[in-house]
Amino acid sequence: MVNSQYLDNDSMVPHAVAGGGTPVESGNVVQCGDGRAGVNVGRTIEAGSTGVLQTHGRYRFPALASGAIAAAAVLYWDPSAKQATAVATSNFLLGKAFAAKADGATEIVVTLNV
Numbered sequence: 001m002v003n004s005q006y007l008d009n010d011s012m013v014p015h016a017v018a019g020g021g022t023p024v025e026s027g028n029v030v031q032c033g034d035g036r037a038g039v040n041v042g043r044t045i046e047a048g049s050t051g052v053l054q055t056h057g058r059y060r061f062p063a064l065a066s067g068a069i070a071a072a073a074v075l076y077w078d079p080s081a082k083q084a085t086a087v088a089t090s091n092f093l094l095g096k097a098f099a100a101k102a103d104g105a106t107e108i109v110v111t112l113n114v
Contacts, residue, residue: 009056010055010056011054011055011056011057012052012053012054012055013032013034013036013038013052013053013055014050014051014052014053015030015032015033015038015040015045015050015051015052015053016049016050017045017046017047017048017049017050017051018047018048019047019048020047020048021047021048022047023044023045023046023047024040024044024045024051024053025040025044026040026041026042026043026044027039027040027041028040029061029077029079029082029094030053030079031077031079031092032053032055035092035093036055036093036112036113037055037077037092037093037094037095037112037113038053038054038055039053039054039055039057039059039112040052040053040054041053041054054112055112055113056112056113057111057112058098058109058110058111058112059109059110059112060107060108060109060110061077061083061084061094061107061108061109061110062082062083062084062106062107063083063084063085063101063105063106063107063108064081064083064085064106065103065104065105065106066103066104067086067103068100068101068102068103069086069097069100069101069108070097070100071097071098071099071100072096072097073086073096073097074086074093074095074096075093075094075095075096075097075108075110076088076091076092076093076094077091077092077093077094078090078091079091079092084108084110093113094110094112094113095110095111095112095113095114096110096111096114097109097110098110098111
């Protein structure tokens, strides 16, 4: 007897943009309805339509040049500055740093939602 059945890896979630809302362009990061970070890896999700966001995987994100970040550090998405940050206040969870970021570097690789 089979004890389990694979259904989905839960890495793609639907995302609706309300009519009159701001379109989500490919590559943009948004907070999903369930609180997770999602990256639009497809076409622009226009106002009044639904698209799909990727919620797992490793991505390269912009980061503030000043300050080093250790590998495995918990990171957040700053929607105003549109960059990864170690500051939780007013931001939402992005994931963990896959590798360290040196002081002066302007990008960081992040594993989403871990």
